[in-house]
Amino acid sequence: MAPSMQLAPHPSIPKPEGPVMVCILDGWGVNVEDKYNAVFSADTPTTDALRAVPRRYRSVKAHGTAVGLPSDADMGNSEVGHNALGSGQVVDQGARLVDMALESGKMFEGAGWKLISGAFADHTVHFIGLLSDGGVHSRFNQLIGCIKGAVERGAKRIRVHILTDGRDVPDGSSAAFVAQLQEDLAGLKGCDAKIASGGGRMNITMDRYEADWSMVKRGWDAHVLGKAPHTFKDALTAVKTLRGDPENPISDQYLPAFVIVDDDGKPVGTIEDGDAVVLFNFRADRMVEMSKAFEYPDFDIFDRVRYPADLKFVGMMQYDGDLLLPKTYLVPPPEIKGVSGEYLVKNGITTFACSETQKFGHVTFFWNGNRSGYFDSSKETYLEIPSDNCPFNEKPDMKAVEIMEAGREALRSGKYQMVRLNFANPDMVGHTGDLNASIRACAVVDECVAELIKVVDEVNGRFLVTSDHGNSDDMVQREKKTLKPLIDKDTGKPMPLTSHTLAPVPVYIGGKGLPANVVLRDDLPDAGLANITATYINLLGLQAPEKYKPSLIVAE
Ligand SMILES: O=C(O)[C@H](O)COP(=O)(O)O
Ligand SMILES: [Mn+2]
Ligand SMILES: [Mn+2]
Structure with missing residues (x-):
């Protein structure tokens, strides 16, 4: 053992006879x-x-x-x-490291940014993550910071796939975040930017510790394939409608998956060959499974139906340093x-x-x-x-x-x-x-x-x-x-x-x-x-x- 790892006996607290329980x-x-x-x-x-x-x-x-x-x-x-x-x-921690990377501009200089920028001119950049300012898994202003950074650097088409929160922020607050995001996207100059799909964080995409892979499949279907039980022309209407009866609403956490479609009923933002995908949550636990689905070509836990070729996939952070998952990320995680x-x-x-x-x-x-x-x-x-x-x-x-x-x-x-x-x-x-x-x-x-x-x-x-x-x-x-x-x-x-x-x-x-x-x-x-x-x-x-x-x- 490295001598530096040896722990000396405590001078005045003797070793216990039995175990220590924490x-x-x-x-x-x-x-x-x-x-x-x-x-x-x-x-x-x-x-x-x-x-x-x-x-x-x-x-x-x-x-x-x-x-x-x-x-x-x-x-x-x-x-x-x-x-x-x-x-x-x-x-x-992650929340702070992302803030610092955005403030210093380091976000836009690393390998992760370089990878996604390959999609700026001719393909779509997709952002998938938790839409709130809870600051536990993600933060609204960090999403906007990344989107603006992409547009300033030439991104022509952006699609955002939103997970409604109601867990780290008050239930019912998702409509306001969606409205704000729509306004921010509409204000972007020279870029076609829209919300493309979504659903409640405890219903799609954000499973953890393999508790329920079907959540991840529902997310994949909505975000990648453009398939969901509900379609709407607009995300604010989606969230408001899916909450249902105001006296007894469905929680933002559990909203069913939805896809935004155009006037012909076609999804506005499926993930296609050559596109870039950014999982914009910084926290690991609820991003590992979706990362595996995007990162591993031979993934077989559920049928992905279609796996886009030449995908430029990054996480906001590396979510698992042992699995090196994902390989490419925007901000190095805390060490x-x-x-x-x-x-x-x-x-x-x-x-x-x-x-x-x-x-x-x-x-x-x-x-x-x-x-x-x-x-x-x-x-x-x-x-x-x-x-x-x-x-x-x-x-x-x-x-x-x-x-x-x-x-x-x-x-x-x-x-x-x-x-x-x-x-x-x-x-x-x-x-x-x-x-x-x-x-x-x-x-x-x-x-x-x-x-x-x-x-x-x-x-x-x-x-x-x-x-x-x-x-x-x-x-x-x-x-x-x-x-x-x-x-x-x-x-x-x-x-x-x-x-x-x-x-x-x-x-x-x-x-x-x-x-x-x-x-x-x-x-x-x-x-x-x-x-x-x-x-x-x-x-x-x-x-x-x-x-x-x-x-x-x-x-x-
Ligand atoms: O992921 C969750 O369930 C919540 O956002 C945070 O809860 P936790 O930090 O206790 O896991
Ligand atoms: Mn806890
Ligand atoms: Mn908790």
């Missing part, structure tokens, strides 16, 4: 305590009790610059959250080096990591600094429990009990020194905007934490329970100043909040194997998620790498 309650923030806070409203006796233990509970920042996002107005998300939790470092997973295997620590499909890549790929696979398969076991395929408010328990049971077995097995679990419920159910289901989601996760802590105590282990960002902790849109819920004019009901929040997240530590003198420091009031990495390494009885953000604990 639990991430995805989307569980600390926020305004009222009935719209599902974390607060749920029956959560276990985390309530943990919160009451002196000097073993605190909260940490999980949004904005504390996790490498452009500004403190940016809510946290799973990618940046797990990157920070697993690496102990704050790196400039996260020396993550804790690598240190652990190099120091002989055995790890078990588990979540259900929807968060499996979060607790492995994102945790490991956007790396696929194991650092050392003889020391690590990653277990994916298949998620249900349904809107998660219908089954708010999701696979929490199964994850808990797998965690319990791993803790008891004696095989692992570290057990890392992610519970998806407060996040995935929170994204549906369904308050009651989110309350149930939080309650079931609390029950699972109780079961796990019993086993940690049984094996003389230690635990750290935390989260990656807020979500279920606020389920309603509010007036900025008074924090009063905003009321929907059509329904008279409070307007649901489907997105993450800016809230900090809790950190609870404990376990029978944790010496009584180990407590949370009180001199790091501004600590963030990246401080948790050194903390859990200390719980393992080891000193953390020097470059990591400081540990939250001390032995007094």
Whole structure:
């Protein structure tokens, strides 16, 4: 082992007899305590009790610059959250790197831009991605920046394929983004630019972790082949019509696929031989599958029917550095080096990591600094429990009990020194905007934490329970100043909040194997998620790498 990767024993925190468990309650923030806070409203006796233990509970920042996002107005998300939790470092994240590449002009100088510019004169440049200013997967102004850059550099024909959001931004906001995009495209001089196809992000194109490839097929059919269940002459009409009854609309997230056609009913923007395609999302998880469909000539997961020849395909970023997918991209992704997973295997620590499909890549790929696979398969076991395929408010328990049971077995097995679990419920159910289901989601996760802590105590282990960002902790849109819920004019009901929040997240530590003198420091009031990495390494009885953000604990 490189001497630099050796972790010294901690001078005052001994190695534990049993394993260390790190639990991430995805989307569980600390926020305004009222009935719209599902974390607060749920029956959560276990985390309530943990919160009451002196000097073993605190909260940490999980949004904005504390996790490498452009500004403190940016809510946290799973990618940046797990990157920070697993690496102990704050790196400039995709959102910021794209902003910088646009500002400096570097965007227009690299290999990715060169490739697409081959289509500017005689072919069409297609942009496919999430249309909102959520800043989690993409941002509206970055799309416009790229389109304007292409037009200024000679692009003659542009088609935009839009995925409506309603998840990282309020549901119902898609119509406004579409209207704005149409206006911006109409204002471009010397370029024929139109919206060509679209659909809801949870219905087409943006599947992740291979949970449902049929979503990607529906996207391919609409964007590439110009085939969808609905056709319209105009995208704003499409979105407004497909939402249906204003009293009971279909969420922007789930709008069916549509294709824009001309007066003769012909699609205005199929993807043809020689065209360029830009996936304009910077975040990886929900772009990997569509990238494979575009990049791999022998792709066979679904029938693409037609695969355009001489396609100039790029991602906004490289979405998988191990698969080199896509080969060509506009902006180099963040480089996260020396993550804790690598240190652990190099120091002989055995790890078990588990979540259900929807968060499996979060607790492995994102945790490991956007790396696929194991650092050392003889020391690590990653277990994916298949998620249900349904809107998660219908089954708010999701696979929490199964994850808990797998965690319990791993803790008891004696095989692992570290057990890392992610519970998806407060996040995935929170994204549906369904308050009651989110309350149930939080309650079931609390029950699972109780079961796990019993086993940690049984094996003389230690635990750290935390989260990656807020979500279920606020389920309603509010007036900025008074924090009063905003009321929907059509329904008279409070307007649901489907997105993450800016809230900090809790950190609870404990376990029978944790010496009584180990407590949370009180001199790091501004600590963030990246401080948790050194903390859990200390719980393992080891000193953390020097470059990591400081540990939250001390032995007094
Ligand atoms: O992709 C999603 O589901 C949301 O945009 C972000 O949620 P996550 O960051 O918790 O995965
Ligand atoms: Mn998350
Ligand atoms: Mn989320």
